[in-house]
Amino acid sequence: MGGHSLPGYGYTSFNDMQVDEIDWARWQSLVDTVAEMFAAPAAYITQANTKGVEVLISSLKGGDAFGPGVISPPMEQGLSQQVIAKQQPLYVRNAKDDPRWQQTQEYTTYNWVSYLGMPISWPDGHIFGSLCVVSTSPTDYPEVYMRVLALIRDVINSDLAHFYREAQLLTQSYTDPLTQIYNRRGFEELFVQNRQLARRLGRRMALLNFDLDGFKSINDNFGHAMGDEVLSAFARNLKQSCRSCDLVARWGGDEFLVLVHSETDAMESSMLARLDERLAALTNLPAIGYSVGMLRIGCDDTRELEELVMMADLNLYSHKQRKKKS
Numbered sequence: 001m002g003g004h005s006l007p008g009y010g011y012t013s014f015n016d017m018q019v020d021e022i023d024w025a026r027w028q029s030l031v032d033t034v035a036e037m038f039a040a041p042a043a044y045i046t047q048a049n050t051k052g053v054e055v056l057i058s059s060l061k062g063g064d065a066f067g068p069g070v071i072s073p074p075m076e077q078g079l080s081q082q083v084i085a086k087q088q089p090l091y092v093r094n095a096k097d098d099p100r101w102q103q104t105q106e107y108t109t110y111n112w113v114s115y116l117g118m119p120i121s122w123p124d125g126h127i128f129g130s131l132c133v134v135s136t137s138p139t140d141y142p143e144v145y146m147r148v149l150a151l152i153r154d155v156i157n158s159d160l161a162h163f164y165r166e167a168q169l170l171t172q173s174y175t176d177p178l179t180q181i182y183n184r185r186g187f188e189e190l191f192v193q194n195r196q197l198a199r200r201l202g203r204r205m206a207l208l209n210f211d212l213d214g215f216k217s218i219n220d221n222f223g224h225a226m227g228d229e230v231l232s233a234f235a236r237n238l239k240q241s242c243r244s245c246d247l248v249a250r251w252g253g254d255e256f257l258v259l260v261h262s263e264t265d266a267m268e269s270s271m272l273a274r275l276d277e278r279l280a281a282l283t284n285l286p287a288i289g290y291s292v293g294m295l296r297i298g299c300d301d302t303r304e305l306e307e308l309v310m311m312a313d314l315n316l317y318s319h320k321q322r323k324k325k326s
């Protein structure tokens, strides 16, 4: 296996996320049961994530050097790394019998001479991590033990499938399918959290309400498909003109809402300048103009979102009227 390199894993560490859909106590008791049944010093669940291969659950509950949160770099030579890279089970009965296994970190760092690991997968087939059981003495587990370990791994896989579905449903229900930014529901939900944060930090925010100018005539003159492209392009450029912490949503039709955490008066205008620059640079699309209404929200403002949007709408309307007159 010398020098086998792992692909980069795109997933965030479960330890850094609020994962409520997974019954952590159940995962812990599965791992504890595995260790007990195999009469092994330790059993683990690891996750392959952007940091490397991270221990999520240990039967030793952190009472050893290889406890939860310990991360091995993805390139390191390790047995779990190999299970993860090949997405195949691996059983090393006695590392002392084979010099290949003596180079692994399991052997060199932890003195484990026996290792049995199974890959854990996301429902879309991507690797999640491994379930493994280790021992400091050689082992010769009966076949039925392997099957039991595979069954336990299947239970973990089905928990992951459940989590995956929940996360997907949540993302779908918060995302506008055409533009891939938040929809009204996503904005409403996240607005509440943003406001609480702003209140706690004593920060003010600004709500910007955008409406495309003459969008109906784009549909009429160039067709609905081009209209869709214009909406997507506007959404993309709007999002790219904002900071990652700002909330950008399609409120409906050709209307978009942005919530910015605004520390200075100049912030909104520089965001709009970036947007104008981006829109002007677009080619192969009809020109996209917009009107915008802005409303400042102080940290102690208690008005409901509905009222705030209405006020921003009034400002938008007067901007649109001014533009139409000029």
Ligand SMILES: Nc1nc2c(ncn2[C@@H]2O[C@H](COP(=O)(O)OP(=O)(O)OP(=O)(O)O)[C@@H](O)[C@H]2O)c(=O)[nH]1
Binding pocket: 178, 211, 212, 213, 214, 215, 216, 217, 219, 223, 224, 225, 226, 227, 228, 231, 252, 253, 254
């Ligand atoms: N292509 C496309 N058009 C949409 C979509 N949703 C809404 N529309 C159209 O967007 C148009 C919005 O019309 P108006 O609100 O009158 O907008 P406008 O022509 O920009 O008028 P002003 O705002 O006064 O400048 C309507 O014709 C809708 O049918 C969509 O998802 N795709």
